[in-house]
Amino acid sequence: MARTRTALVIGGGIAGPVAGMALHKAGIEATVYEAHQGTADGIGGGLSIAPNGLTALGVLDADQAVSRVGVPMAAMVIQSWTGRRLAEFSSPPGLPGTRFVWRPDLYRALYAEAAGRGVRIEHGRRLVDLTETADAVTAHFSDGTRASADILIGADGLRSSTRSLIDPAAPRPRYSGLLSFGAQMASTGLPDTGDRMHMVFGKRAFFGYQILDDGSGGWFVNLPRQAPMTTAQARQTSPQRWLEVLREAFADDTRTPAPELLHRTTPEELLVIGPMEDLPTVPTWSRGRSVLIGDAAHAPSSSSGQGASLAVESAVQLARCLRDLPHPEAFAAYERLRRARVERVIAMGARTNRDKAAGPVGRVLRDLLMPLAMRLVKPERMAWQFDHRIVWDEPVTAVAGPVRRTRSTRWGRGNG
Numbered sequence: 247m248a249r250t251r252t253a254l255v256i257g258g259g260i261a262g263p264v265a266g267m268a269l270h271k272a273g274i275e276a277t278v279y280e281a282h283q284g285t286a287d288g289i290g291g292g293l294s295i296a297p298n299g300l301t302a303l304g305v306l307d308a309d310q311a312v313s314r315v316g317v318p319m320a321a322m323v324i325q326s327w328t329g330r331r332l333a334e335f336s337s338p339p340g341l342p343g344t345r346f347v348w349r350p351d352l353y354r355a356l357y358a359e360a361a362g363r364g365v366r367i368e369h370g371r372r373l374v375d376l377t378e379t380a381d382a383v384t385a386h387f388s389d390g391t392r393a394s395a396d397i398l399i400g401a402d403g404l405r406s407s408t409r410s411l412i413d414p415a416a417p418r419p420r421y422s423g424l425l426s427f428g429a430q431m432a433s434t435g436l437p438d439t440g441d442r443m444h445m446v447f448g449k450r451a452f453f454g455y456q457i458l459d460d461g462s463g464g465w466f467v468n469l470p471r472q473a474p475m476t477t478a479q480a481r482q483t484s485p486q487r488w489l490e491v492l493r494e495a496f497a498d499d500t501r502t503p504a505p506e507l508l509h510r511t512t513p514e515e516l517l518v519i520g521p522m523e524d525l526p527t528v529p530t531w532s533r534g535r536s537v538l539i540g541d542a543a544h545a546p547s548s549s550s551g552q553g554a555s556l557a558v559e560s561a562v563q564l565a566r567c568l569r570d571l572p573h574p575e576a577f578a579a580y581e582r583l584r585r586a587r588v589e590r591v592i593a594m595g596a597r598t599n600r601d602k603a604a605g606p607v608g609r610v611l612r613d614l615l616m617p618l619a620m621r622l623v624k625p626e627r628m629a630w631q632f633d634h635r636i637v638w639d640e641p642v643t644a645v646a647g648p649v650r651r652t653r654s655t656r657w658g659r660g661n662g
Contacts, residue, residue: 250274250568250576252395254385256373257402259286260349261540261557263356265401266365267306268565271638278360279371279385279393281402285357290349291428291517292464293548294319294443297341298634299555302562305638309342311359315352316345317458320441327449329501334442338629344551346443346456348430348464352554373407376536383535397573398536399564401557404523406542413530419523421474422547422599424452426519427492428466429511435461436503446502451495452602453504465507467492468522468549468602477520485513522547522599524592531585532577539564544588549602550595552631556588559636567642575644582645591631 253269255262258280269276295303295312303309320343321336337344361367375386376398384394400408409416438459446453451470457463469492480488489511496504525545531538540557547553563583567576 248396248572250396250573252276252397253568254279254383254393254395254398256385256398256400256408257281257406257540257542258357258367258369259401259403259540260352260356260554261401261542261561263360263365263367264303264306264308264558265399265539265561265565266360266367267308267363268562269568270363270365271306272565272569274565274568276365276399277393277395278365278367278401279373279387280367280369281372283370285369286350286353290353291426291519292346292348292430292466293352293554294551295345295347295352296552296555297337297344297632299552299558300342300345301635302555302558304342305562305636308356308359311355312347312352313342313345315355316347317456318441319344319346319443319456321443323439323442323444325444325446325502327447327499327502335628337632341632346464373402373411376408376411378534378536396535397568400536400538400542401540401561402542404525404541404545406538408536409528409538409542412533412536412538416528416530417525419525419545422522422524422549422596423470423472424468424522424599424602425471425475425480426466426468426522426548427488428464428517428519429507429515430462430464430517431507431511431515432462433510434463434507435510436463436506439463444503446499446504447601448496448502448504449498451492453496453499453502455503455507465504465511466519467495468599469495470602475521477518480520481518483518485516485518488518489513489516522549524596524599526592526596527589531581535573537564537573537577537580544584544592546588546592546595547599548595549598550591552591552595556591559634560584560588562636562638566636566638570642571644576642579642579645587634 253276255265255278258278262278266276300309323334324332372388377384382394383398386392439457443456452468455465493508524547539560564580567580
């Protein structure tokens with residue numbers, strides 16, 4: 247079977263531009279197609295790029311572009327709502343340091359890096375259908391245009407149209423029981439946290455914050471809410487009203503900075519991010535000439551701190567497989583290299599969400615047991631997440647046997 251020479255990448259967020267760069271390094275011509283008419287400046291809150299994500303970007307010589315827009319996050323300090331310090335975790339030695347970055351800054355950095363390397367990114371191309379011949383796959387877009395290539399890569403996020411086209415029975419995102427909010431503040435009025443992100447299990451909600459040495463900083467909140475709410479529904483409530491809700495949720499946490507930071511936050515600074523969701527497993531990652539990466543294939547909740555890093559890893563690993571194998575074998579090798587790892591991270595994030603969304607009785611038990619649990623946690627047992635390296639120059643070989651899937655798949659049309 248012929249070697250892959252051209253690729254369509256659907257989705258221009260985080261995974262798409264990285265896939266374009268990785269494919270370029272593998273000698274494959276790629277064009278990225280983004281549904282939105284313009285760039286995603288100003289969209290999204292804060293996130294972390296873990297050491298493994300920076301290591302994967304380093305394969306593409308793109309790690310410094312991301313490091314420049316982030317700030318060091320040397321450790322995470324875990325606290326209770328009473329102000330009690332429960333634990334502190336840092337990355338294993340010998341690895342790049344975690345960076346905290348605002349998603350718009352990360353997006354701009356990756357977009358500019360990809361475009362600077364000649365990766366073409368086209369806007370206003372919303373995928374609505376896929377067709378395939380023996381030699382190519384064709385993407386059909388909502389504006390009536392189409393594009394063809396040897397393969398198609400779905401990097402179109404949690405609500406991926408590509409995923410639905412590959413498998414109409416694919417699972418939908420799972421709500422965690424939490425709504426997410428955040429704010430980027432030019433002036434917090436608080437002392438810096440020494441390159442440490444503080445995570446507070448509040449009495450009623452979860453609060454994370456980091457303050458820089460110039461007094462700027464940011465915070466995020468995971469607010470328990472039993473009834474699901476879409477992002478659009480959450481944004482129908484005014485920022486002023488949400489701030490009132492959040493201030494009430496942390497009214498008893500006076501031994502933490504949460505009440506003061508919320509009091510100093512203006513409605514204009516508040517980011518209503520929406521529901522926290524994940525995808526525990528996606529049974530079908532590829533079909534014919536199409537394959538999924540990033541949140542389209544494996545979406546952990548933001549509690550994992552690994553969503554963007556896993557997306558980068560998968561983009562690089564897929565390109566490596568396509569460099570060495572015809573696409574059917576490459577897709578199978580890619581899935582074998584990735585599935586167990588990403589689903590393990592997703593499961594860990596889900597466990598953290600359960601602690602954050604605990605009810606009144608669960609919160610009492612959590613507060614009683616967490617100090618003991620934190621003392622028993624051994625940092626070296628967490629190193630597998632961060633010390634993960636993709637050896638680009640090592641050839642990828644095909645593996646015999648079918649890829650395990652949990653249900654049959656078939657082609658179908660998407661809803662755009």
